[in-house]
Amino acid sequence: xxxxxxxxxxxxxxxxxxxxxxxxxxxxxxxxxxxxxxxxxxxxxxxxxxxxxxxxxxxxxxxxxxxxxxxxxxxxxxxxxxxxxxxxxxxxxxxxxxxxxxxxxxxxxxxxxxxxxxxxxxxxxxxxxxxxxxxxxxxxxxxxxxxxxxxxxxxxxxxxxxxxxxxxxxxxxxxxxxxxxxxxxxxxxxxxxxxxxxxxxxxxxxxxxxxxxxxxxxxxxxxxxxxxxxxxxxxxxxxxxxxxxxxxxxxxxxxxxxxxxxxxxxxxxxxxxxxxxxxxxxxxxxxxxxxxxxxxxxxxxxxxxxxxxxxxxxxxxxxxxxxxxxxxxxxxxxxxxxxxxxxxxxxxxxxxxxxxxxxxxxxxxxxxxxxxxxxxxxxxxxxxxxxxxxxxxxxxxxxxxxxxxxxxxxxxxxxxxxxxxxxx
Amino acid sequence: xxxxxxxxxxxxxxxxxxxxxxxxxxxxxxxxxxxxxxxxxxxxxxxxxxxxxxxxxxxxxxxxxxxxxxxxxxxxxxxxxxxxxxxxxxxxxxxxxxxxxxxxxxxxxxxxxxxxxxxxxxxxxxxxxxxxxxxxxxxxxxxxxxxxxxxxxxxxxxxxxxxxxxxxxxxxxxxxxxxxxxxxxxxxxxxxxxxxxxxxxxxxxxxxxxxxxxxxxxxxxxxxxxxxxxxxxxxxxxxxxxxxxxxxxxxxxxxxxxxxxxxxxxxxxxxxxxxxxxxxxxxxxxxxxxxxxxxxxxxxxxxxxxxxxxxxxxxxxxxxxxxxxxxxxxxxxxxxxxxxxxxxxxxxxxxxxxxxxxxxxxxxxxxxxxxxxxxxxxxxxxxxxxxxxxxxxxxxxxxxxxxxxxxxxxxxxxxxxxxxxxxx
Numbered sequence: 001x002x003x004x005x006x007x008x009x010x011x012x013x014x015x016x017x018x019x020x021x022x023x024x025x026x027x028x029x030x031x032x033x034x035x036x037x038x039x040x041x042x043x044x045x046x047x048x049x050x051x052x053x054x055x056x057x058x059x060x061x062x063x064x065x066x067x068x069x070x071x072x073x074x075x076x077x078x079x080x081x082x083x084x085x086x087x088x089x090x091x092x093x094x095x096x097x098x099x100x101x102x103x104x105x106x107x108x109x110x111x112x113x114x115x116x117x118x119x120x121x122x123x124x125x126x127x128x129x130x131x132x133x134x135x136x137x138x139x140x141x142x143x144x145x146x147x148x149x150x151x152x153x154x155x156x157x158x159x160x161x162x163x164x165x166x167x168x169x170x171x172x173x174x175x176x177x178x179x180x181x182x183x184x185x186x187x188x189x190x191x192x193x194x195x196x197x198x199x200x201x202x203x204x205x206x207x208x209x210x211x212x213x214x215x216x217x218x219x220x221x222x223x224x225x226x227x228x229x230x231x232x233x234x235x236x237x238x239x240x241x242x243x244x245x246x247x248x249x250x251x252x253x254x255x256x257x258x259x260x261x262x263x264x265x266x267x268x269x270x271x272x273x274x275x276x277x278x279x280x281x282x283x284x285x286x287x288x289x290x291x292x293x294x295x296x297x298x299x300x301x302x303x304x305x306x307x308x309x310x311x312x313x314x315x316x317x318x319x320x321x322x323x324x325x326x327x328x329x330x331x332x333x334x335x336x337x338x339x340x341x342x343x344x345x346x347x348x349x350x351x352x353x354x355x356x357x358x359x360x361x362x363x364x365x366x367x368x369x370x371x372x373x374x375x376x377x378x379x380x381x382x383x384x385x386x387x388x389x390x391x392x393x394x395x396x397x398x399x400x401x402x403x404x405x406x407x408x409x410x411x412x413x414x415x416x417x418x419x420x421x422x423x424x
Numbered sequence: 425x426x427x428x429x430x431x432x433x434x435x436x437x438x439x440x441x442x443x444x445x446x447x448x449x450x451x452x453x454x455x456x457x458x459x460x461x462x463x464x465x466x467x468x469x470x471x472x473x474x475x476x477x478x479x480x481x482x483x484x485x486x487x488x489x490x491x492x493x494x495x496x497x498x499x500x501x502x503x504x505x506x507x508x509x510x511x512x513x514x515x516x517x518x519x520x521x522x523x524x525x526x527x528x529x530x531x532x533x534x535x536x537x538x539x540x541x542x543x544x545x546x547x548x549x550x551x552x553x554x555x556x557x558x559x560x561x562x563x564x565x566x567x568x569x570x571x572x573x574x575x576x577x578x579x580x581x582x583x584x585x586x587x588x589x590x591x592x593x594x595x596x597x598x599x600x601x602x603x604x605x606x607x608x609x610x611x612x613x614x615x616x617x618x619x620x621x622x623x624x625x626x627x628x629x630x631x632x633x634x635x636x637x638x639x640x641x642x643x644x645x646x647x648x649x650x651x652x653x654x655x656x657x658x659x660x661x662x663x664x665x666x667x668x669x670x671x672x673x674x675x676x677x678x679x680x681x682x683x684x685x686x687x688x689x690x691x692x693x694x695x696x697x698x699x700x701x702x703x704x705x706x707x708x709x710x711x712x713x714x715x716x717x718x719x720x721x722x723x724x725x726x727x728x729x730x731x732x733x734x735x736x737x738x739x740x741x742x743x744x745x746x747x748x749x750x751x752x753x754x755x756x757x758x759x760x761x762x763x764x765x766x767x768x769x770x771x772x773x774x775x776x777x778x779x780x781x782x783x784x785x786x787x788x789x790x791x792x793x794x795x796x797x798x799x800x801x802x803x804x805x806x807x808x809x810x811x812x813x814x815x816x817x818x819x820x821x822x823x824x825x826x827x828x829x830x831x832x833x834x835x836x837x838x839x840x841x842x843x844x845x846x847x848x
Binding site: 107273276277393 | 531532534535537538560595596631633639640641642643644645646647648654655656657659660663688691693694695696697698699700701702703704705706707708709710713714715753754788789790814815816817818
């Protein structure tokens, strides 16, 4: 059945005050890694109240180890990693099925001095909602849920199966998304409403996370330490070696079909460091944790081998033992969403109708959950959402007007892709 | 009265098996900072058993704040910082009084992978006792105590007051030594038997400890961080700036009367680092803790001002805010023990008689507790002890034959300096 576009826009608008409050509630949960449970339980209740089947489980209940896309589990207890899949099921589906997926994990807030407000208290300033996770990507989760609410407000529901999935681990492994697929949830397309500025991801980088445990040759600081003996200074040498490898990979990226136009798309981030115990001793250890992007077309084993070789060569130059190198998070392939799917055509049509311009593709220099759907399970995955700023920064905020449009886009996309029918 | 030198040597030798066991017991206490209590309580019992008056107290009971030589108290609870002063008191002193002082605090063991043995289980290999603190400086503490035991074995005791002091905080502030002086313990000389290879310290460097809290401009790693925005990489810039300052000071040191002959005597140690929380975010903070030596003749306010200026200039180059700079431990003056004291003459005579060569002076590129006695309280301070190796390293060990000689030197020094008389 056809739907009344203006009525649907109005239904989204009518629900938007409630949606904004709901999003503020979602932001109020500290969902940093290991703490997602209370938020997911609240969401499970929200889903149940909408009449959806709710599957609440933890990742440790699902055998994901070693599967394609799997990332090593380090420093975390997966018996606390709560995932929720809510399902709107119909007995005789009339349209295509859909997964709407969003992650509710957020990155740590970092130095408190840099925050002028409580990170977990949403605040609206000039039409932008601020708060940790407001943009990445609790706003997207609100759009998924309130898009379906808008249809319901018109007395409509999807005419085929829709899974509404809220996962964790998107910011470090992707194992939450993987677990939903291993648990059996499939559909004809997946839509992940990350804040993409109303563009669609055409290609994205993967990434690998690793840790170097560097050992020194400790002693009293009264003598000068030999090169490599000072574990913290040696960490600086390993950083320089990995920056050199990154420059080498970025030189290769210049001819990449999807990333060639971006200046140095591959990023190396020595993002965490811990070393030394005592200022009167030459530090005996330093742990350096790093993230390196992975270009589509570069395989993970190859990237890992290059990292290993760069570290080994640096150790040899320093005349010290090879640091213990461990893979501690993301082992994520880069990938390309080839144009031409029916799902993208549907989204493009809806986007153009609502926002008035063509749907532009973007090559993302980050990693999202999309790879699990398209790369490992053959499900066309659309990553599309509204305007945001300050991702991972204290300035993180989402443009509420844009969020309302995203919600409308999703509602129309559901109507077109799944079809709708009268409730009851 | 004169003593029989050969008999005293024999008395030291007769007690040496017990001394070795006693030292092994001392090594078995983990006396890293904050954990000194049980060791000090055991020592207090040992002192009491010898008939000495025992004053066991904690640093928080003594008003040391702001006094000359005082170092800032950071990250530690001084209600647990147990100090022990044991006093051999005579009613009518016939000689000069003496402080025998040793520290029982040890530096942390560092990376466990670098230890082939339990750091706190003494092990004797080829005449060397291994273990954390065996050389720095529990061996010296055993020499102080067993030197007096050797005299007692001959039926003798010092003819004047001797304070046997075991302090903590030598490895980070010196506030333990300071507290003994503020509490009123004074003498005509002080002897600290650090393992000096049978030399005497003529000059030593001071040191300052400080912490930089560096803030970044966090964000998602998908974009390249601006210079200074990445707090961990910025730490590398501050390290380089402080290395430059150190080189500048070492150039000045070339004309120093006591350190001019030593290549780069001033050491800069970025000994501890903690930074970042998440590999997908540009790190928002990094804490870098450092130690810098202080030349005799350079004032602490001047050194602190130079450190501050170097950090500020680096921050300006990076275009970022000045890191928060805190002074977190040692604020120790360098100093020179001018030759010519009666105490040194006595020690030199005893040393030559027992070891057969002249007593050589040494300029120490480290910091000991001696400054409190000579610099702030006008008490001639002798820092003299035997052979050791691997200070602050897993290879730390003390040469037991050398320790026996040190014990004999101290016994003879006590006899000459304080005089002796028959017990009872």
